[in-house]
C-alpha cells in the first residue's frame with residue numbers, strides 16, 4: 001500500500017488527460033510499424049494479440065503503426081495496415097474492444113507516404129507535394145494537383161472517421177518523418193504555387209495540414225482527440241530551422257489539436273529518426289531494398305568505401321535526443337507535448353516530466369524489446385530499458401517479418 005501511494009505521487013504514473021481521454025500514466029507507446037497485416041492491409045490475429053498484450057501491460061496509451069488512408073499512400077513495407085475502406089472497421093473494432101477491456105487507450109496513426117514509397121507498393125504513379133525526388137526512395141513523383149490534394153484531405157478525414165467508428169480513442173495524424181503532410185510543410189520540398197504552397201510569412205506550408213485537421217473535426221466532431229506527430233528538424237542541406245519549428249507549434253496551438261508528439265527527421269535519413277549506437281551494416285546489406293546485394297564485390301565496396309564516407313553524416317544515439325525541441329515547443333503552447341526519442345531510464349523520464357520539459361514520454365524500441373516495461377519501471381527506480389538501440393528491428397521493417405526485437409538472434 002505504501003508503495004502504491006509513492007507511485008501515485010510520481011509524475012510519471014499520474015493519470016493525465018489527452019483531450020477527453022484519461023491516460024493511466026504519462027508513458028505512451030509511440031507509433032511502431034507492425035508488419036502484421038495481409039496484402040490487403042487487413043490486420044491479422046497477430047496484430048490483435050500484440051495490442052491486447054501491450055494494453056495488459058498498463059501503458060498510458062498506445063499509438064498504432066502508420067496505417068495508410070488510401071492505396072496511393074501505401075508504404076513500401078509489405079505488411080502495413082490500411083484504414084482506407086469501411087470494410088476494415090470491424091476487424092479494428094474487435095482489437096479496440098480487447099484493448100479497452102484491459103483498460104487500455106489506443107490511437108491510430110494515419111498516414112499518406114507521398115513521395116516516400118514506390119510505384120510497386122501503390123500500384124500507381126508515386127505522388128508528392130512537388131516533383132522533388134526523395135534521395136532514398138528514388139521515384140520521380142508527380143505533383144498532386146490542387147484537386148488531388150483536396151481529395152487526399154477528404155481521405156484523411158474519412159480514415160479518421162473510420163477510426164472513430166472502430167472504437168479508437170482518437171487519431172494521430174502523421175505529419176513527420178518526410179511523409180506527405182511533412183512534404184507540404186517543408187519549404188525544401190514544397191515548391192507549389194497554389195493554395196497549398198509555403199506561406200511566405202511563416203516560411204512553411206501549413207494549409208494542407210490545416211484543411212486535414214478542420215475536415216477531421218467536421219467529420220469526427222470536436223471531441224474526438226487529434227494528435228499530431230511532427231519532426232523538429234531534418235538532415236537536408238538547408239534544413240528546417242528552429243524558427244520554422246516554432247511557427248509549426250504556434251499553428252498547431254491555434255488549431256487546438258489535443259497533443260503534439262515531437263520527433264525528428266525524414267526517411268531520407270532514417271537513422272536520424274531512430275538513432276543507434278552503431279549501424280547494423282550487415283543487416284542493411286542483407287535486407288534494405290536500396291543497399292542489399294548478392295554481389296560480394298559491391299557488398300565489399302558498400303561496406304568499406306561508401307559507408308565510411310557516409311558515416312560522419314549519420315546521427316548517432318544520445319539519450320532523449322528530441323527533448324531540446326520538446327522544451328522549445330512547450331514555450332509556445334499549452335497543448336500537451338509528447339517527446340519521443342531515446343528515453344531509456346526511469347530517471348530520464350521522471351526528470352523530464354518533473355522539470356516540465358515535456359508532458360508525456362513516448363517510447364518505441366523499448367516496448368518492442370520489453371512490452372512489460374511499465375511494471376519494471378514501477379518496481380525499480382533505477383530501471384534501464386534493455387533496448388541496445390541496435391536498430392535491427394528498424395531495418396527489418398523492410399522484410400516480410402513482423403516487427404520484433406532481434407537481440408541475441410541470428411537475422
Ligand SMILES: Cc1cc2nc3c(=O)[nH]c(=O)nc-3n(C[C@H](O)[C@H](O)[C@H](O)COP(=O)(O)O)c2cc1C
Nearest residue numbers: 030031032033065066274341342363364365393394
Ligand atoms: C521498428 C520501428 C517502427 C517504427 N514505425 C513507426 C511508425 O509506424 N510511425 C511513426 O511515426 N514512427 C515510427 N517509428 C519511429 C518511432 O515511433 C520513434 O519515433 C523512434 O523510434 C524514436 O523512439 P525510440 O528511441 O523510443 O525508439 C518506428 C521505429 C521503429 C524502430
